[in-house]
Amino acid sequence: MTLTATPTTSASLALRRADFETLWEGLDYAARGDAGFNFFTARGELKQVLSFRALREQARDLAQRLAALGLARGDRMVMIADTTPEFCITFMATQYAGLVPVPVAIPTSLGGRAAYVQQLRHQIDGCGAKLAWAPGDLLPFLREAAEGLALKLVGGSADLAALPTGGGDLKPFAKDEPSYLQYSSGSTRFPKGIDIPQSVLLANAFGIGNHGLQVRAGDRCASWLPFYHDMGLVGFMLTPILNQLSVDYLATRDFARRSLTWLNLISEYGGTLAYSPSFGYDLCVRRLRDGTEFKGDLSSWRAAGIGGDMVQPAVLKRFVDAFGPFGFRETAFCPSYGMAETTLAMSFAPLEEVYTLDTVSRAALERDRAEPAEAGPDSRGFIACGPALPGHELQVRDAAGKPLPERRIGRIFFRGPSVMKGYFNQPELTRETLSPEGWLDTGDLGYLLNGQIVITGRAKDLIILNGRNIWPQDLEWAAEDGIDELRRGDVAAISVENPDEEDAERIVVLVQCRSSDPDARARLEREVAAVLQKAMAVEASVVLVPPHGLPQTSSGKLSRAKAKANFLGGAYARAEAASA
Template sequence: MTAVDRFCSWLPYYHDMGLVGIVLGCVATQRSVDYLPTRDFAMRPRLWLKLMSMNRSTISFSPPFGYTLCARRLRPADTQELDLSAWRVAGIGAEMIHPESLQEFAIAVASAGFDDRAFLPCYGMAECSLAVSFAPLERGARTDVVDMDRLAFDGEALAVPAGNTTIKGKAFIDCGRPLPGYELEIRDDLGQPLPERRCGRIHLRGASIMSGYFGNVEASREVLSADGWLDTGDIGYQADGSVYITGRAKDLMIIMGRNMWPQDLEYLAEQQPEVRPTDASAFSIPDEDDEETAVLVVQCRESDPHKLTKLTERLQQAIHSEFGIHCLIELVPPHTLPRTSSGKLSRSTARKEFLERRSLEAQQEPRSSMPTDVQRHQPVAERAAS
């Protein structure tokens, strides 16, 4: 950090990145910070960039969806009025990072002087008083492309050789090495440490690890060991000392023997023009044969039944083409998907509410008149969006 650094933030104060990373960070370092109300950012994301341009801010952090929202909403005329050349640290964290969303943002604001080397991926959580690792400064967001099938079926993050087009690869963001004083281990389901490029649960130990959850001894015992190790609940792997996050253990879906992450299905949905960032939630439910079936609930403002049907078909085709699985699609009105207090999607609550809607529909429309294969594979309740 330099003497001329100036922060800018739209993050809510109750969010750990907003509170610890920005509010307390600026108090501790005595740096100036410009705040944009979170609601204003959600309604007009370009105000964030406008404020940074006006005050020549050098440091700002956001979850990935913030960058995606800006890229989607910016018009060419908007960038002509911006000067983002002073922005030297564009931090990204708090949720899974898709390299494509960062590229989309960088392209959208390149004419405003933004340098994509400013991207600073990081990994952290409230249980660690926030930061665990940072990628190197002024290097930008680097990726590790691994064999998608080996990762899904064997849990091995096998690097795909550069230029190889025969292997289906998936890119994960390098979140850097653990900060000084932190120990990090990747462990299997039995708690045994795994070597590099093996995917498992991330465990941490360090001075800023919490002593426990307030007023919840049982929950504290579930994640904290007697010798100070924290089970983060995150899944990832290490390569050359850097940590790569692949998802959350509680969100992992096992479909036809394949490990799948809800973020991948949600990302495919968000690429559709009718779907906004964070307007999709994926999870799995048991089918009639007690096998897991993927479900994708998508918020959509479209009301034309024909267009809704086309959207459902596009989503199913995209998912089948990418992952080779069938997925139940439910289109719902805006503001249906539940969120946490920090604004993140709550997949567990979305799953619960989906099952409740499905149960209600079964009571209203007996499924006995429908062929078994249609019951299992028919997209769920497109009419919910009308």
């Protein structure tokens, strides 16, 4: 039988923009229409279709089977979140059964089984899970991680389907009850489970649908973002349910191999809403420049969201230059700001306008000021990410906690109905991050510009050298842009104690190197050092690391903290010795 993707619009169903009290009520409504989820292969072939009607029916059936286990209301269910219909069904079953789903990452590297199993075990134990679920091919990882823990069931979809139907009444969550726990992307040994109640989820989805993206009839989504990350889970699974939007999915691992399939899906199915961090757009450009054929039409794409990491102006320009001939409009870019602790979104740049590029003095940045400057070697550009969602507030504060005026750089705080309840079973960490007045310390640095928030970096990653503020992204991008053989994500800049000077720091730049030739490696070290000296006027120790040697968070972002730990622990020195 030939599969047909779900339609973009449901003629018999009026559009409702997340004006529900709970997630399951949103699915009940969406199931009355024709929209749903479509899952594609790496080559763009439709392999599975899950209408919202089928999702509701199968989720409710599974919820009754879960009821047979005699679980308490609010018990947690850890779920390895691969891009499959089974994940969507199981997630929604928890909503009808009164259980809390805890989506966690799939393995991200072939050589890291032991580390992945250990992390998974910490997550299962950390949230006190009673159930654990995985897709069939990942069940061995799950069973190993859960060994010896007191769980009522560890299994896959076949194990859940084998449960008897309880026949009891379903007990779905109310608006003041939980919806899910989201592990922050950096969680490893001490996982932080972000507690998102139904009312908080709905507040954020309402803001996205009514204000951030202004969802309209005819909208359709395309996504490769993983379900274990807030942008993939909330942005492209839960919010589409709550706004009755069809979604075309490409698995994250397939996007990494065939990035242009994502754009082909937008072209073929008339996608209007699609998001990616900067590196995703850059990867598409690289594939096109490497000769991968693309003949699509991107003129339907009205909101090309970009967020999840620092928005890089050069990436946006390269994408427009590469895909403008295929109908992509610069005004489609929608820089955004958000994090899992705020469900997903905090701010969106104005739609259908060219994004705001603010060019500021590098010298002023070192004094925590964003003073306008002419474009050139003594300046750098930042992208404005829009004002706070209506009903929410953004503040930039100094070290004493005092709000700063515009163009003064400080720590970013956020308040509003989209903010998490707290970190699950971690009251001290919650108090450190969330004030009694509801202000969330984001841990990010930035400044306000005409009411829009501009992100300059993570507070913990900022390098301070001889009283000078240096953003690691500036060093990384300078090397990657200045040396042809380096790709986006090949460089990590960190600061470490200088053994020759007490209380002094030095800059170490870790560079992934794919060559084993001693002369080529030595040349790369010299070139990186020279580029950083010329572009940033800094002396840096350049350390070559193996391919894939720079750690990433589960959302695909560079983890400088883990890279620094690897460096200080001697991991890169051992790798260098092994390759010698």
